[in-house]
Amino acid sequence: MTRTAIVSALAEEQFGLLELLQQPQKVSHAGRDFWQGQLHGQAVVLALSRIGKVAAATTATALIERFKVSRMVFTGVAGGMADGVHVGDVVVATEFLQHDLDASPIFPRYEVPLYGQARFRCDEALTALLFEASQAGLTGLARGPRGAWSDAAVHRGLIASGDRFVSGATESRALRLALQDGGHAVLAVEMEGAAVAQVCFDYGVPFAAVRTISDRADDQAHVDFPVFVKDVASRYAQAIVHRWLKSL
Ligand code: SAH
Secondary structure, eight states, rough: EEEEEESSSSHHHHHHHHHEEEEEEEEEEHHHTEEEEETTTTTEEEEOOOHHHHHHHHHHHHHHHTTSSSEEEEEEEEEOOOTTTTTEEEEEEEEETTOOOTTTTTTTTTTTTTTTOOEOOHHHHHHHHHHHHHHHHHHHHHHHSSSSTTTTTTEEEEEEEEEOOOOOHHHHHHHHHHHTTOOEEEEEEEESHHHHHHHHHHTOOOOEEEEEEEEESTTHHHHHEEEHHHIIIHHHHHHHHHHHHHOO
16 A cells, blocks of 8 residues: 655644544654544555654654655745745755755765765655646635735745754845855755655655745744744645645
8 A cells, every 4th residue: 555644844734634634543653643544535644743854854764664654745834045936935845955964074065974965856756746736736725715825936946954944134145155155056945854855765765845935034034934834834735735645
C-alpha cells in the first residue's frame, strides 16, 4: 500500500487537513501525534514537524521508519525573499538548502559536509503535480466566498531553511545577497524544508513541498505572520493538498 505523509510545521497549517481525515487514528510516537487515515481515497499520515530543522528531521525519520510512508509532502508558510514573491503567493520548492550551514573554509559555504552538495532536489514528478495543484487550488480560493487571492501567483524554485525566523529587512537583504554570492537565488525562507529534504534523500523517499508566503521576512514579518497563519494558512493547505492527492 502506498502511504503518503503530509507534514506541516504548525497546528494551524494542519487543521484544515485534519478536519477532512476519514477513519482518523491517532498514534503517539517520539513525543508527537501522528494521524493515520484516508484523505481523498489515499492512505495518509498527517504529522506536525514542529519548528526548526532538528524537529523536522526527527519527524521525517519517524514517518519513514515507523509509519513506512513511501512519499512525503510538506505544506507550510514561509517568508518571501525574492522580488515579486508577495504575501498570499505560493512557492513550490524544486530544491532546498540550509542557509545557516557554514563549514567553510573546510567545505564551501552552505555545502552539507560529506554530501558534496548544498542543495537537495525535490522529486520532479510529485513537484510538477504539486505545482498544478497549487495553481488550481489558488483559482478555487479566488472563486470562493471571499475571493481574496485573485491576484496571487504560484512560483517554483529554491527555498532556504535555517533555525531562525527572519524578521528584518536588513537581515533579509544580507541573507539574500550572501546566498546570491554563493550562486543560490532563493525565493523564500523557512525553518524545516531542507532538513526534511535531506532525510528523504538519505532514505530515497520522494519529497515535495509547498509554502504559502505569510510575510516578507522584513520588519513587518512578526506582525504579518501570525495573522496569516491564523486566517488563511489552513485553507491554502486544504485546497492544494486536496487537488494534489486526487492527481496522484
Ligand atoms: N511564533 C511562532 C513561531 C513561528 S516560526 C509560534 O509561536 O508558532 C515560523 C514558522 O513559519 C516556521 O515553521 C517557518 O518554517 C515558517 N516561517 C514563516 N515566515 C518565516 C520567516 N520570515 N523566517 C523563517 N521562517 C518562517
